[in-house]
Amino acid sequence: MRIAISLVAAAIALSACGMSEQADDGTDQAAPATETTTTTTAPPTTTTQETTTTQQTTEKPASKPSAGTKKVRIVDFTYQPGNITVPVGTTVVWTQLDQSTHTVDFDDGTKSGDMAKGDTYKRTFDKPGKYPYVCFYHPRMTGTVTVTS
Ligand SMILES: [Cu+2]
Structure with a gap:
């Protein structure tokens, strides 16, 4: 019984270590990555909207009639x-x-x-x-x- 318990404890300790390391790494990288992504995404989104607006203007003659x-x-x-x-x-x-x-x-x-x-x-x-x-x-x-x- 003692052997089994210590093995389980060791397994938990190992997995806990592994998880905490991954979690730390993930958390540390995630924060800046998200900010960077948000900042980077913002201008393209605006550009996309402008492009969409331009396309809508171009497509208006075609889409208007269907309405x-x-x-x-x-x-x-x-x-x-x-x-x-x-x-x-x-x-x-x-x-x-x-x-x-x-x-x-x-x-x-x-x-x-x-x-x-x-x-x-x-x-x-x-x-x-x-x-x-x-x-x-x-x-x-x-x-x-x-x-x-
Ligand atoms: Cu006729």
Whole structure:
């Protein structure tokens, strides 16, 4: 029994020594290391934010429309709703739900091309104004997108 106890005691003493040394080393190194890391990290974080801001500014035209999306359905040979008013930067999405082929052809020359059932067509409006459009196959099918600033 005495041998066993002394062995255990020795083992505890050894492990305690080892642990305390590691703990001391770790604590001593950790303090300055953390300060250094914090100080070093701070400027890059600011730089990252500036970079992010710049990127956001660049990406705004692309990300803005996704926030402002207006949907128009093409149903029964009509655009529903046919006349819409949206703020500048809005992306309008036409969804074609008729069996018959339709198009969204703007007076300014922008055209969707043939749209079969289930097709969608998107156009982002970055400038205020009136954008009338018509179906190439059905001239009575008309609509207007009014873009406000
Ligand atoms: Cu049509």
